[in-house]
Amino acid sequence: MPIRAAHDRPTVFIRREAFERAGLERQSIDARFNLTDEEFVVEGNLVAIGPLPSDDTLSDLVIELETIGLRYFDDFFELSGNWPTWLNLFVTSV
8 A cells, every 4th residue: 555655744765675684673763763653654565764853853864774784766765745735645666
């Protein structure tokens, strides 16, 4: 099922295979970024982290993902959450 992207805050989407290969754990991400159940979703081959509380949080998360060897665009991608409220975006993986 597609994941609805927030229009007002950024969300990071990670390929599930990359998430698992990197040894990431939900508990550590939840603790580090103080996420709720709604802000961490796994759907099919995709992990969605967000909507994040701020652009600073987004920067910190991107740096952390790159530091552990994940590559932007190939392994993860962020949607800025900068579009009008009348537009709904849904994300899914192939």
